[in-house]
Amino acid sequence: MAETILKIENVCKHFGGVYAVDGVNMNIHEGGIWGLVGPNGSGKSTLFNTILGLHQPNSGDIYFKGQRTNKLSPHQIYDLGLVNAFQVPRLFPSMTVLDNMLVAARGQQGDGFFNSVFFREKWQKQEEELADEALDILELIELRKHISSLSGELSGGQRKLLEIGRGLMAKPKLLLLDEPAAGINPILGKRIFQKLQDLSHSGLTFLIVEHRLEILFEFASWIYVMDKGKTVAEGNPKDIVQEPAFYQAYLGK
Ligand code: ADP
Ligand code: MG
Numbered sequence: 001m002a003e004t005i006l007k008i009e010n011v012c013k014h015f016g017g018v019y020a021v022d023g024v025n026m027n028i029h030e031g032g033i034w035g036l037v038g039p040n041g042s043g044k045s046t047l048f049n050t051i052l053g054l055h056q057p058n059s060g061d062i063y064f065k066g067q068r069t070n071k072l073s074p075h076q077i078y079d080l081g082l083v084n085a086f087q088v089p090r091l092f093p094s095m096t097v098l099d100n101m102l103v104a105a106r107g108q109q110g111d112g113f114f115n116s117v118f119f120r121e122k123w124q125k126q127e128e129e130l131a132d133e134a135l136d137i138l139e140l141i142e143l144r145k146h147i148s149s150l151s152g153e154l155s156g157g158q159r160k161l162l163e164i165g166r167g168l169m170a171k172p173k174l175l176l177l178d179e180p181a182a183g184i185n186p187i188l189g190k191r192i193f194q195k196l197q198d199l200s201h202s203g204l205t206f207l208i209v210e211h212r213l214e215i216l217f218e219f220a221s222w223i224y225v226m227d228k229g230k231t232v233a234e235g236n237p238k239d240i241v242q243e244p245a246f247y248q249a250y251l252g253k
Contacts, residue, residue, distance in 0.1 A: 004063075004066075005064065005174055006174060007062070008062050010024070010059065010060040011047070011070075012057060012058045014058050021057070022229030023231075024226070032206070033193070033206045034205070034208070034220065036207060036224050037210070038227055042249065043229040047226070048176055051176065053069065053073055064082050081174065083170045083172035083175055083176070085175060091159060096149065097146050097147050097151055106169075134169065135147070141162070142191070161184075175204065177196075181193070186215065189212060190218070217237035218237075222235070223240045225240065226249070233245035
């Protein structure tokens, strides 16, 4: 049995009288694609923001690899390897695709005076390694032939892919994605999920909010259903579609 990477215990996040997240429980194991679905307003994005430390929960606890994170800053949580693809600094439209990838890498030496004079060789080697990594990821997300394009010239779908690529440059252990297939044609959407699934087999874990259930359910290993701030059902994609709570969430009372 794979180890737990993210444990969420009875987490609540209220905004005044709005119970956006109102008792969520999850137990996510290392590896695989974990889906989070639910109708609009059910609290998915608020839950993501709470996991990322952008909101403090009103109650409940969140553990990442056994460490309690709900008192940590977003930066500290990011440093543990819990990354949101859309949290990495925004795309720079007037920079090339490759440069956008390179600035998203973590732990760069930078090219300050000290580094450029005294550590030139080490620094150049690191730059080359990062560029190789970026090229591999760009190949994976089918943007390699666009490395010299300005990111502002990409289509909406390609920009989404580049955001995912930038998330991967941060070397996450758990990558959160909010609707990666939105605005992408279904065939490309499927190819992306296929690639995320391949990556997940090498130990990377994904937690993905996706409205296009037919794509998500083909590749996810486990689905959580949220409704009105609560996790109301969970199961593998085949079984979840048999759950009354799943239909109730989407069809209302
Ligand atoms: P989802 O992502 O599932 O569509 P959200 O988490 O965005 O749902 O929203 C859940 C509920 O919380 C909604 O009723 C929304 O209006 C409310 N909400 C979200 N963020 C805030 C906020 N910052 N302040 C007040 N209410 C919020
Ligand atoms: Mg949302």
